[in-house]
Amino acid sequence: MRWINLFGILVLILTGISGCMAEESSNSSDLISSTLKIRDELSVQLNIIDNAAASVSLRLRDSESDEEAVRELLSDLCETNDAVVFSALVSPDGTIRHISPQSYTPLLNTSLPYPVPVDLYLQPALTDPILYEMPPVLSQIIPSGRDLLWPVRLREGPAVLVIHLNDKNLVSDVIDDAGVLPEVFWVVMDAEGMIIGTSDMDEVLNVPPEDVLTEFPTFRDVKLLMLSVWSGYTSYDVWGTAGTVRTGSWSSVRFYNQVYRILLAGKIS
Numbered sequence: 001m002r003w004i005n006l007f008g009i010l011v012l013i014l015t016g017i018s019g020c021m022a023e024e025s026s027n028s029s030d031l032i033s034s035t036l037k038i039r040d041e042l043s044v045q046l047n048i049i050d051n052a053a054a055s056v057s058l059r060l061r062d063s064e065s066d067e068e069a070v071r072e073l074l075s076d077l078c079e080t081n082d083a084v085v086f087s088a089l090v091s092p093d094g095t096i097r098h099i100s101p102q103s104y105t106p107l108l109n110t111s112l113p114y115p116v117p118v119d120l121y122l123q124p125a126l127t128d129p130i131l132y133e134m135p136p137v138l139s140q141i142i143p144s145g146r147d148l149l150w151p152v153r154l155r156e157g158p159a160v161l162v163i164h165l166n167d168k169n170l171v172s173d174v175i176d177d178a179g180v181l182p183e184v185f186w187v188v189m190d191a192e193g194m195i196i197g198t199s200d201m202d203e204v205l206n207v208p209p210e211d212v213l214t215e216f217p218t219f220r221d222v223k224l225l226m227l228s229v230w231s232g233y234t235s236y237d238v239w240g241t242a243g244t245v246r247t248g249s250w251s252s253v254r255f256y257n258q259v260y261r262i263l264l265a266g267k268i269s
Contacts, residue, residue: 028233031184031248032233035249035250035251036251037178038178039251039252039262041174041177042262045170048080048081049084050124052077053148053150056073056074057150061153061154070089071100074089077163078100083166084164084165085142085164086104086163086164087161087163088104088162089152089162094111094116096110096162112162113133114127114130116160117149120160123151124151126147126165126256129144130145130147131144143168143169144166145164146165148165149161171188171260175188185198185199186199186264187263188261191227196260203219203238204219206219207219207220207239208220214237216236217237218236218238226252226263230251230252232250234248235248235268245267246265246266247266248264248266250262250263
C-alpha cells in the first residue's frame with residue numbers, strides 16, 4: 001500500500017503548489033540555484049576526501065614497513081578537509097594499527113566499534129553514524145560521525161583505511177560557504193531520513209503526528225517525498241504556525257552507499 005500513500009502525498013503536494021504559485025516570490029530561482037550550488041559543492045568536497053583516500057591507499061603498499069611514513073600519509077589525509085577527525089589503518093579483524101593525529105593514539109590496538117563489512121573489498125563504503133570511546137582516563141571527546149572505509153592491499157595482505165568524518169561539520173561548512181541567507185530554512189538528511197544538519201531543528205521536529213491528516217502538506221510529507229524522489233520543488237505549511245508557508249527545492253548527492261538530500265526553503269507568507 002505504500003505506493004498509494006506516496007501517490008496521495010504527490011497529489012497533496014502538487015495541490016499545494018498550484019494554490020501557492022501566485023504567491024511565490026521572485027526568489028524561487030535563487031533557491032533552486034543555491035540548492036544546486038550546495039549539491040555540487042558537497043559533491044566536490046566528498047570527492048576531494050575520496051581522492052585523497054584513494055591516493056593514500058595506493059601509496060601505503062610502499063610504506064607499510066615504515067611507521068613514520070604511514071603516519072605521515074595518514075596525517076596528510078587528515079589535512080584534506082576540516083571535517084576529517086582522524087584517519088587510521090586497520091587490520092581485517094578491525095584492530096587499529098596506525099592512527100593520526102597523534103592525540104588519538106590511545107585508540108591504537110583497540111577494535112572498531114562495528115564489524116568490517118564482508119563486501120568492503122568490492123568497493124569503499126560509508127558507515128552509519130559511529131561514536132568512538134577513548135579510554136576512561138582521558139576526557140577527550142571524539143565527535144560522532146561516519147567512517148569512510150577504503151580497502152587497502154598491502155604486501156602482507158588486505159587492510160582497511162578508515163577516515164572518521166564529521167559530516168555534520170562538512171555539511172555546515174558547505175552551507176556557510178554558499179552564503180545561504182539566515183532567513184532561508186535548510187535541511188540535509190541521509191538516505192534513511194536521519195537529519196545530518198539543519199538551520200532549525202525545532203522546525204524539523206514540529207510536524208503533525210503520524211495519525212493526523214492535514215489539508216495541506218507539511219514538512220513531514222516533504223521529507224517522505226525527498227526520500228522517494230531525487231530532486232524537486234514544492235510548497236508546504238509549517239505546522240503549528242499561523243499560516244506560514246514555505247516554498248523550496250531539494251536535490252541529492254550519492255556517495256558510494258550513502259545519499260545526502262538537501263532542501264532549501266524560503267517563506268512566502
